[in-house]
Amino acid sequence: MTERVETQGISGEHYNFAYLDEQTKRMIRRAILKGIAVPGYQVPFAAREMPMPYGWGTGGVQVTAAVIGKNDCLKMIDQGSDDTTNAVALRNFFVETTGVDTTTKTKDASIIQTRHRIPEENLTKDQVLVYQVPIPEPLRFLEPRETETRKMHALEEYGLMHVKLYEDIAKFGHIATAYAYPVMVQDRYVMDPSPTPKFDNPKMDQMEALQLFGAGREKRIYAIPPHTKVVSLDFEDHPFEVTKFEQPCAICGAEEIYLDEVILDDAGNRMFVCSDSDFCEERRDVGHVGHLGTNPLEAEGND
């Protein structure tokens, strides 16, 4: 639903629109333009201290604040859901400081800020997807020195990343990286897609919407323009594979989408439901029902 929330004049009286001062917005906007011009390259920017701790999405919030206008409609998700703590807190932050319309419907939003998921529904060219990124440098856990990783990007020296994936195969028989799975952007930069499950990686390739990434603590912004080539790293004999689920969503019956595991009781019963809450809701609205019915709490054998 799209709703207009009263701001009680807070934005007008106490804060600049979208919290940040205009000089900060200009600095972030310039970094966004550079990021768009060099897809996948991490542009340093002077991230500000925000009224929320690092790790809560300060990078994504700053990017959204620099982009958002009073006619935008904002959707805020955390692990696919509109109702989790991070999503609710950040949505309220923007409602208070901008007074823009908010929505939970993916197709109604002009800006979607996300923590760790890409909506199941295809995005359009009029939408902007803003990611909250904790560690923007895909090579950081392999090489701790920024001076070195910067050189590696400059020289397109990504052998180390392939060695890491190879070691996975040697140890486990398959590439064991399940989230933050590294991608190659437009055949030039290896990029961290933020801790989205690798299930979402194929959606980044040739996406119609503009994708912006903000890392507040690490002070980096990067971007993927629409229709940009994004390839998950792999080997010829171990091609990239998305996660597959054995059962459909327990309450809407959707298949081939990303599912969350929910523990139902102390006896080890569990169910799998859509991680994208809006997608699941829309399906149930048009009559799709999963094997646990629309309300799993009332399902048989669940006391």
Place this chain on the structure above:
Amino acid sequence: MSTQTASSIFAKAPAPGLADPVHDAQSVFRSAMNALAQPGTVQQLDILTLSPPAPLSVAATALVLTLCDYDTPLWLDPTLATNGTVKNYIRFHTAAPFVESPAEAAFALVSDTKLLPAIASFAAGNAEYPDRSTTIVLMVDELTEDEGITLKGPGIKTEKQFSIAPAPAMFWQQMQDNSTLYPLGIDIIFAGTSQVAGLPRSTKITGLEA
């Protein structure tokens, strides 16, 4: 202070900037962002009440007021650089330091395509920091989609035809060379009368012979 002195001060004061600095800058930025994210598409700016000194256009002025400040060394073309009214206007509204050398500029404002120096004279960034490059705001009379040279690359689904008028001699050739420097190179934001279009370094240019 007598009224006469006050009016003489007002007579010398620079023309006003954006009427609504917060929301106007936001909407101009969104147009510029979409322009660079979808190279070769013409983005219409919202209606702005700007009365910049000649020869600046509304679109070019709006871009400079939106993107420049004391952090961005700005290079002006030789005509603008000798125009005191223009310099006062930009200095008053942005506080951007003017630089003599195009290679030192974060932004360049070029009021006439004839005055555009060699593209290679602007900063292209370096291998470790390709973002340390110049963004050129280039004033043109016309921006046309779906005819002219062919653009391909990020932001473009298959390919996109695009043309500017007037196009300086060797301009597209130079931009083609610029794209071979990728990830280094300069980015251009074209400013029409009330439209903008973008040409980032990532865009490949073909169809020059046509």
